[in-house]
Amino acid sequence: MRRRLVPPLCLSLILCICSGAAFAGAWPREEGTTFLSLGGNVALFDGATRPVHYDPTIYLEYGVTPRLTFGIDGYAADAGTAGSLFAWIRLPWRPERGGDVWAVSTGLGMTLLQDGYREATTRLGLHWGRGLETGWLAVDAQGQLGVTRLSHQAKVEGTWGRDLAPRWTGLIQAQTGYGLSGDIYAKIGGSFAWQAHETFELRLGLTRALTGDRGGGLTLESWWRF
Structure with missing residues (x-):
């Protein structure tokens, strides 16, 4: 993440090209502050259906204490x-060492299965990040396990963010994992984020599937901080 402002990626994910918001990242949200992201793909190319589709996402995180961050995220795919x-x-795993x-x-939530069944699901994640002179690197890994049907998913995604100008940031992201049907998927994408206001950024980018139908999407996303 940027040194002057802790980014939410986090997405994880933030995410972003994730199926599901992956803005989380390893950095805690500052106590008493909130981050909200809304977005998805607004146009599809080359018959994109899976693993890239419109994929609307919502991501919210709040700094409860200097160490404890609470969040809510959801998506459709x-x-x-x-x-x-x-x-x-989310909690720090160990003190920052050498910039890492x-x-x-x-987390606990609900997963929509392919037959329409909604299953209560647990989730565990591990997050790493490193601040750079002009940006940041982040890797987020998550696994999910259903409590009734034992459905399971996992994904790993990486993000490289770089400050390009006072109000512009570039991002390159990649994600791989396996879905509910056990299929292995991979995506890659690039985007630009424009800081329209100190509390608002707009991100525009392209996502391309490396598996499945290999379709692509045009991503539009808003980031709010308050």
């Missing part, structure tokens, strides 16, 4: 046949 909604907490930041997260 695979042309609306999959999705989830989670509440979670680590954190763990755990």
